[in-house]
Amino acid sequence: MTSSDATSPDPAPPARSAKAEEYVFGALVAALGVFTLVDATTIATRGSMGTVGPRVFPYAVGALLVVTGVAAIVATARGRLGPAEDAEDVDTSVRTDWVTVAKLVAVLVAHLALIDVAGWPVAGAVLFFGAAWTLGAVWWKALVVAVVLALVVQVLFAAGLGLSLPAGVFEGVPLLDG
Amino acid sequence: MGSLTALLEGFATAAQPEYLLYALLGVTLGTAVGVLPGIGPAMTVALLLPLTYSLEPTAALIIFAGIYYGGMYGGSTTSILLNTPGESSSVVTALEGNRMARAGRGAAALATAAIGSFVAGTIATILLTALAPTIADLAVTLGPADYVALMVVAFTTVAALLGASPVRGLASLGLGLFIGLVGTDTLTGQQRFTLGVPTLSDGIDVVVVAVGVFAVGEALYVAARMRHGPVEVVPVGGKWMTGEFWRRSWKPWLRGTAIGFPIGTIPAGGADVSTFLSYAAEKKLAKRPEEFGKGAIEGVAGPEAANNAAAAGVLVPLLTLGLPTTATAAVIVAGFQSYGIQPGPLLFTNDSALVWALIASLYIGNVMLLVLNLPLVKIWVKVLQIPRPYLYAGILLFAALGTYAVNFVVDDLVVLLVIGVAGFFMRRHGYPVAPLVVGLILGPMAEEQVRRTLQISEGDPAALVASPFAAVAYAVLAAALVVTVVLRVRRRA
Structure with missing residues (x-):
């Protein structure tokens, strides 16, 4: 803002x-x-x-x-500012890292733009990988976790809950397309 | 007494293997989200709302109640063992508990928190069982104007009396009320503030708002100033329970319960206030006040008990009046509503089986939580150590997934992002987010009651204060406001 x-x-x-x-x-x-x-x-x-x-x-x-x-x-x-909120993982002594915030917002935008185009598994993997990488995870580890997590969620939704997330590029693939 | 039979029937339902499993799922999830920084019970219940549509209401509400109680237990583990405590309601526990852990007495601190939570949770649930039906009976006689009065009291206390800055609390409430206005007016069918967007004509879903302010807002806020490096956990040391442990703990547990339950019951913002009061009381009554600030067990036992007793107390107005006084309670009300059930005085007559099964599951959940949090505490220490990049990436992924799963439209994700960014700036500038969620849920209910009152009175606004109950409620509120203002001015002077 x-x-x-x-x-x-x-x-x-x-x-x-x-x-x-x-x-x-x-x-x-x-x-x-x-x-x-x-x-x-x-x-x-x-x-x-x-x-x-x-x-x-x-x-x-x-x-x-x-x-x-x-x-x-x-x-x-009058100088009465609102105190910033406390949280366990927040280091109040460092300055605001706006670049990281902007990257996360960009990753979320990419996620919502990709759902209809490429399907939820791709969009979900992009979101997890992008966020974890932005926040400092080793890129290839984050990528492996992201792909596995997105596929597991897709299968659980299709098979377990009967709610079908858009499969996109995986359309017609058994288990992934509910 | 009829309610005892009803409670026993509730136990018969809740003790069925299926429901026991749901209760276990709820308390386990609740402890996990209590332990993990960055997610809380309000957001977890919100995320699960769309996923539980396929469950029957009793099962879903047992899970929600488990998450609610579990979050109270889990938070204490984090404040005691993590080097960097946060979260307001457990912050008091951190004062003494963290010192104890560092001094090699972590085991005793964990034990007094878990057992204190159990004792307080159980006593408070008994009080809830005893009081709720009676209050519901009285509440049946309340008219729309009386409800308006209760909601005004809840709005004012949640937004203005509790936070550091009443102005910012009220602004947050206003934002929540505004979001509640978006959509189609229930009484006349007119569109309001939809900007011609079809998705908005059904209103903005509670799930999207709660997940936005809690999950996305929190993740962005943490990302802006993340503490890098490995998560530092204090190793659990010392003896678990000694004679001295019991001698010094049992009175603070009972005092904490006595302070926490009434505070939870009145619309005074839930757990935070009760922990501060309990801590102050223990410090005053202590035989060794010099130990406070250096790891006094009473300073953990009292506030942890108060915290859990208040959590049970919050359920009294929630179940009997349909009045949520905390963010989590507000989301639970949304859960009831998604099944077409309105919590309130008629709940005990119309959905008696459901409500008693729910109350019975609270007793069962407390026992499960004691086991989960004492012998199995090592597991939660592992959970606490999840590397933060993965934790917050996971929070964002499930936030987006839960939001998308409400209607399966991408527009909801746009709303999520906007509300998330707003939540981020609110956190930066001391705008509390709880009033926003409470305003969102209570706003539409308040509007309906105001309009019903004025319809009956043919537009005469005096009807809003004419009933004795409403008049008393406003008088008490006015008195509370005056006292608060006087105290604040004195403190500043």
């Missing part, structure tokens, strides 16, 4: 880029609220006065988003 600090190699003070990101996120929340309020006016209503139609709740939600979005911006301006 904030592309400004995505590639900049100079170590900008973390507080400043975090602040910029917070402004953007707060603004997006408020913008979604404005959209909600505006779009709610186009919801068709029928029926008499006195009953509450399908617009009322959207108005309330839109107002809540606008107010909280603006309040988040104000809080940020």
